[in-house]
Amino acid sequence: MNMAFTHACLWTLLAFVLTWTVFYVTNRRKKATKLADTVAEEHKDSDADVIIVGAGIGGSALAYALAKDGRRVHVIERDMREPERMMGEFMQPGGRLMLSKLGLQDCLEEIDAQKAIGLAVYKDGKEAVAPFPVENNNFPYEPTGRCFYNGRFVQRLRQKASSLPNVKLEEGTVKSLIEEKGVIKGVTYKNKSGEEITAFAPLTVVCDGCYSNLRRSLNDNNAKVLSYQVGYISKNCRLEEPEKLHLIMAKPSFAMLYQISSTDVRCVFEIFPDNMPSISNGEMATFVKNTIAPQVPLKLRKLFLKGIDEGAQIKTMPTKSMGATLSEKKGVILLGDAFNMRHPAVASGMMVLLSDILILRRLLKPLSNLGDANKISEIIKSFYVIRKPMSATVNTIGNAFSQVLIASTDEAKEAMRQGCYDYLSSGGFHTSGLMALLGGMNPRPLSLIYHLCLITISSIRQLLSPSPSPLGIWQSLKLFGLSIQMLIPHLKAEGFSQMFFPTYAAAYRKSYMATTAL
Numbered sequence: 001m002n003m004a005f006t007h008a009c010l011w012t013l014l015a016f017v018l019t020w021t022v023f024y025v026t027n028r029r030k031k032a033t034k035l036a037d038t039v040a041e042e043h044k045d046s047d048a049d050v051i052i053v054g055a056g057i058g059g060s061a062l063a064y065a066l067a068k069d070g071r072r073v074h075v076i077e078r079d080m081r082e083p084e085r086m087m088g089e090f091m092q093p094g095g096r097l098m099l100s101k102l103g104l105q106d107c108l109e110e111i112d113a114q115k116a117i118g119l120a121v122y123k124d125g126k127e128a129v130a131p132f133p134v135e136n137n138n139f140p141y142e143p144t145g146r147c148f149y150n151g152r153f154v155q156r157l158r159q160k161a162s163s164l165p166n167v168k169l170e171e172g173t174v175k176s177l178i179e180e181k182g183v184i185k186g187v188t189y190k191n192k193s194g195e196e197i198t199a200f201a202p203l204t205v206v207c208d209g210c211y212s213n214l215r216r217s218l219n220d221n222n223a224k225v226l227s228y229q230v231g232y233i234s235k236n237c238r239l240e241e242p243e244k245l246h247l248i249m250a251k252p253s254f255a256m257l258y259q260i261s262s263t264d265v266r267c268v269f270e271i272f273p274d275n276m277p278s279i280s281n282g283e284m285a286t287f288v289k290n291t292i293a294p295q296v297p298l299k300l301r302k303l304f305l306k307g308i309d310e311g312a313q314i315k316t317m318p319t320k321s322m323g324a325t326l327s328e329k330k331g332v333i334l335l336g337d338a339f340n341m342r343h344p345a346v347a348s349g350m351m352v353l354l355s356d357i358l359i360l361r362r363l364l365k366p367l368s369n370l371g372d373a374n375k376i377s378e379i380i381k382s383f384y385v386i387r388k389p390m391s392a393t394v395n396t397i398g399n400a401f402s403q404v405l406i407a408s409t410d411e412a413k414e415a416m417r418q419g420c421y422d423y424l425s426s427g428g429f430h431t432s433g434l435m436a437l438l439g440g441m442n443p444r445p446l447s448l449i450y451h452l453c454l455i456t457i458s459s460i461r462q463l464l465s466p467s468p469s470p471l472g473i474w475q476s477l478k479l480f481g482l483s484i485q486m487l488i489p490h491l492k493a494e495g496f497s498q499m500f501f502p503t504y505a506a507a508y509r510k511s512y513m514a515t516t517a518l
Ligand SMILES: Cc1cc2nc3c(=O)[nH]c(=O)nc-3n(C[C@H](O)[C@H](O)[C@H](O)COP(=O)(O)OP(=O)(O)OC[C@H]3O[C@@H](n4cnc5c(N)ncnc54)[C@H](O)[C@@H]3O)c2cc1C
Pocket: 053, 054, 055, 056, 057, 058, 059, 076, 077, 078, 079, 086, 087, 088, 089, 090, 091, 092, 095, 172, 173, 174, 175, 207, 208, 209, 210, 212, 213, 229, 317, 318, 319, 320, 335, 336, 337, 338, 344, 347, 348, 349, 350, 351, 353
């Protein structure tokens, strides 16, 4: 009797567990199907697979790349007029390679862009030439850069993107992102007629530039203002050597001249916030004439002063630095200056951005739809690692180079500055190695460390020659400390392992820089 009762209880329990399991599994499946239906329904309702905020360099290039892969892209740009700004005027050879891989190389045509074969560097009355290496077997593209009016290039990119039928490029200002339970579902924007509109898409890309308002709702990353670039254009003139960017190691920092079109020359220099003459009351023009111009070599000075003498408009732009940080939010990607910035002394922001677009495009390509927010989050994490060889190399060199260019009364710092000039002017392997790094032709973090170490060693050798004195030894130790200070915090921020694992750099080159890739 007892046995029979126990059996009955066990069977009842088993039947209960089985029934509950079947009920639970069926219910979960129903819920999942319902959720998938809702997501599909929501995305069916949206006209686009991707919303891109901002049709600057990044937004326009990304729209073209994704639309070429069959995505329906809605780009919202607050001002469709040709931008008139003093940034993004030089495309490195590496950036031109990226453009060609995206099928956008013709955007550098018909804008009167000027070919650049390298740098002419001036310091204390001396001049050195540092060309981009011509014989670099690893770089599968013509090793020259291009200088141009940024606005003309942006308009070409916008035209190219909107020439595709699946790109809707609309004028409007995005006010906010629409978020539900940590997932970005779309944006609210004001169109040209002032109507407030909501637009939905499975993926939103925020590419609203260095003054990004939307970044704040995605992460708490803050840009640090490092200095200001002050510039103007000398019109109707040509440099004696228009195919070189002329870099002057001056005080308080560097000055530059380059042929921005066949008839115009950009003149620009760096200045710091504690010493900013006012533009409006004419102090800046006087500062250019009395302080910067006398440091410009005679052969360039007339052109440098031409713009000022003719009353050219003087502009200032803050130079900023901001490490890349991932957002916790799903369904959204930050890109371009809204995501990552470095000092523009190395003129490489557009190159890093185009490289990022190539990587993202490749990672997103296999997805039949972009509605799986978890999958997109995984892709963003891979993107963050794959981009490192290019982004971390450029960010680190940008940081180091900008600090080296600042004049100082400190002997150790000045020795480093001289060491950098000597290294660039020494010719051969030193010059070509450093120029390949600056030009994005060899984005290898190890190569960057190698060259920075050599610059430090040769600067120390100078401090210790002809024979080591106690002061020389002390300055050398200081210089060594300076280079560590310049590098380590930056390398730490970029991530040692991601930067220096040799296979990452090799994989990057193979996938994104080889002749046959993509
Ligand atoms: C002084 C300076 C000089 C530089 N020089 C160089 C150089 O020579 N070479 C180089 O490679 N890089 C250079 N850079 C960096 C380069 O310019 C940037 O990396 C690049 O322009 C970033 O592109 P982006 O698409 O992120 O932003 P942008 O090209 O600025 O595009 C952002 C777009 O978003 C739009 N937008 C903003 N907010 C909204 C909104 N709410 N709704 C809708 N649209 C919006 C804007 O109107 C704009 O069109 C320089 C930077 C500075 C500061």
